[in-house]
Amino acid sequence: MRLVIGSDHAGWPLKQTVIDHIRKLGHDIVDIGSYDDKPVDFPDIARAVAQKVTSGEAARGIMVCGTGVGASIAANKMKGIRAAVCHDIHSAHQSVEHDDVNVMCIGAQIVGAWLAVDLVSSYLSAEFSTDEDFRRRVEKLRVMDEQG
Numbered sequence: 001m002r003l004v005i006g007s008d009h010a011g012w013p014l015k016q017t018v019i020d021h022i023r024k025l026g027h028d029i030v031d032i033g034s035y036d037d038k039p040v041d042f043p044d045i046a047r048a049v050a051q052k053v054t055s056g057e058a059a060r061g062i063m064v065c066g067t068g069v070g071a072s073i074a075a076n077k078m079k080g081i082r083a084a085v086c087h088d089i090h091s092a093h094q095s096v097e098h099d100d101v102n103v104m105c106i107g108a109q110i111v112g113a114w115l116a117v118d119l120v121s122s123y124l125s126a127e128f129s130t131d132e133d134f135r136r137r138v139e140k141l142r143v144m145d146e147q148g
């Protein structure tokens, strides 16, 4: 899978661990920054991650900020994005299976490296269900994106 990852300064320390893990899993990942602890605004990075996903350049995205919350709010402002903070394994895979989440957000101040890589593995191995209930609900999300 081709992926995109971004972080703000608070997420940056965890980001490289996540990237290394994703590469070991055999995925192709583009790192759009940030690249150090210099303060940056998470909406700018989340927007860039979202654009890579909505353009089709990446199948899914990952954002790492302090809590994952700001990143998910920002990414969800972008049409076509279904972003979620996932700090437990069940949410990491069910968010894809039921909700077709395409940007997973992680808080580097909340989870450690071991949990982060397990979250990412769960997220990447999950597929959107073919169940018509879940398809109908995600279609309603798409309509909300279009019409409010």
Ligand SMILES: O=C[C@H](O)[C@H](O)[C@H](O)COP(=O)(O)O
Pocket: 008, 009, 010, 011, 039, 042, 065, 066, 067, 068, 069, 070, 071
């Ligand atoms: O939801 C927002 C994120 O957790 C940010 O990473 C956080 O607000 C950054 O805070 P600071 O600029 O104090 O490091």
